[in-house]
Amino acid sequence: MQDWKDKYTSYLHKQQASSPQPASGSQLTGNLKTDIQELLARLGENGDLVVRDFQLFGTHQAAMIFFSSLVNTEQVREHVLKPLMARPSEHPGMPDQAAGMTHYIWSTVVQVTQGTTTADLSRLPPAAVKGDLILLIDGVPEALHLDMRQIEMRGVEQPQTEQVIRGPREGYVEKLENNLSLLRYRLQSTDFRIEISPLGTRTQSRVALCYIDSLADSALVAEAMRRISMIHTDGILDAGYIEQFIEDQPLSPFPQVQSTERPDKTVAALLEGRVAILVDGSPFALIVPALFNQFFQTMDDYTERFIMGSLIRIIRLIALACSLFFPALYVSVISFNPELLPTDFAVAISGGRAGVPFPAVVEVLIMEVSMEVLREATIRLPQMIGGALSIVGVLVIGQAAVGAGLASPITVVIVALTTIGSFATPAYNAAIALRMLRFPLIILSGMFGLYGGMIGTILILNHLLFLESFGVPYMSPFIPGKWRDLKDTLVRAPLWWMRRRPSFLHTQDSDRLPRSVPSRAIDQILRQGDEKNE
Structure with a gap:
């Protein structure tokens, strides 16, 4: 066997050859x-x-x-x-x-x-x-x-980014065949279709398009195939590459394609009439179309009873609103409208800010940037060290900033609550979008007060109303509103009450439950009537 010096010499000779040998017939x-x-x-x-x-x-x-x-x-x-x-x-x-x-x-x-x-x-x-x-x-x-292909892969494990309290513990791996088998295991239907084709001129990565033939809208399946066929690149190394090519508005901070590590979540999306895209070598599946409310729902919302699922979802949405608007509201009230606060609370805040040399907007921006740097460092470090760093950052750095007069105690509390609220967002890409938009809202509030914060909020809402995902309005089912689709938005209605699939997906079969079977509530009413008649 040649050593590396001989290989290097041989490689140089090949590179210096005048012209390559012409290829023979095919x-x-x-x-x-x-x-x-x-x-x-x-x-x-x-x-x-x-x-x-x-x-x-x-x-x-x-x-x-x-x-x-x-x-x-x-x-x-x-x-x-x-x-x-x-x-x-x-x-x-x-x-x-x-x-x-x-x-x-x-x-x-x-x-x-x-x-x-x-x-x-x-x-x-x-x-x-x-x-x-x-x-x-x-x-x-x-x-x-x-x-005869066989590649060593890690075993099926619990997803790291989408952990649940109650539900399956299986997640995707890097091998496409294993991921498709997890879908087949949960969706044992003859209507389940898988279209596989290579993508990438050099990597030739196999891409699988999954849908239920009797449910998914044929126009949606055709549009997904068209967008994938328009991708011309030399390499597809992960599902995220395809996401960036097929999304409607690449410049928007909000994700328009949902990614998941969970086979059960993918099957639930397929049963609604959506389309899933998997890539060989990637432990993530892409789900289209993806709407705003999907990124703040988890499988726990459906595996638990509807009262508990609705309560957890409401708490999650409150945390979302706090993580986006809380720092901007604090800056606008402190800088422009302190009369809106109770007198005792305003006096306490002013006393805490007595030794801080920065205005409120600069103080909040410094703390927010510091928290983002700390969060990124915690994610990139090994797990054992990352946990220790987060504790040191929160306790030591925060207390040192207050003691040094760089920040007031109330600002540290506001930033801490904002960071905790952002952790409650299940989807990582949606949480990043909210973290990005928090900074322009803080700047607008520091410049124009509550008026600036309201202008920023209106711009964000207008942008959300403008977005679409594969032809479906991003804010569906809120805009346009439809009662049957609102049963699974802010709260989660009982499963026996959600009889029909979302109307905005235009599925071929819109019924989840047979119409001849009465719902749980109607069944109870009929039973009570029979008991009275007896």
Whole structure:
């Protein structure tokens, strides 16, 4: 084996070559040596590329070409190489001529579930880099490539970004087949459709489009396919790449595509008539269309009883409003309208701010920026160190800032409540959008008081009303409002009351529950009437 110095010298010689050798025709010639040389020239020199010559059934020269980093060598030895090197007496039906050898091997010898034959040489390199084993036989102008791909992946674990109190503990992994099996496990329907196609000129990442054929609007499925087909890039490394290409308004801070690590959340979206997009190598699924209220809902809202789910959702929305508007309201009242506060409270605040040299808006901005830096540092550090840093930052730095006169105690309390409120937002990308918009609201409130805060709020609401996600208004079902769709917004109605799917998705079947079956409330009324009649 060459050392790195020899490899470096060889690489320089190749780079300094005057002109590359022209590629031969795209069809296999049937000459084993020529076909191997042409295939290796197209694949290039790779340390994990294996060329295994052997005697096929003791009568024909053959060779296997594969990447050892993508193929399970034990399965190759047991299910491919060992049967192909058997004696001719073990295969009485073996053809005498080499012409029908590939068909005989595929139908009788190898124990592989997926494979195909081809005479086109240009199709073999892409198959090899995807994990296929290429089988070439001397005298046969046709190759057999077998799907032997096996990549080591981490096991199915609990999602780190979407933990629940009550519900499944399974999350997506990086392997597409495992993720699709998790969906199939929960959605055992013949109407469940999965469209898989490669994307990315260099990575050739497999992208899966999932939907329920009898539920999803055909226009929505066609639009999702059209947007994915319009992506022309050299690499797709994560589902986030596709999200940035298919969203309606890339300059908006609000996410218009929902991402999730949970298979149960994906299945729930599919049952509503939405479309899911998964990428091989990414533990996240994309759900479209995505609306504003989706980013503040969790699976706990549905696995718990509706009273508890509604209460938790209301608390979450209150925390959302506090994280966005609380600092701006504090700055505007302190700087322009202190008469709105009770006298005792205003005196206490003014006493706490007596030694602070900055105006309220600068003080709040300094504390907010410091908190954002601390939050980012906590996320990027290892988990064991991150927890300790967050405690040190909150206790030590906050107390030191108050003691040094850089901030007042009430400002520290306001910023702390704002940060805690932002943690209550389930979706990380939606929480970032609120954190971004908090700063312009603080600046407007520091410049114009309550009037500036109101102007900023109106601009945010107008922007939300302007947004769409795959043709669906972003603020649906609030605007336009429809009673049946409002049952799952600010509060979560009982499951037996939400009989129909959201109307804005234009599903082919709008009924969740059969109309002939009475709801729980109607059933109780009928029972009470029967008891009175008796």
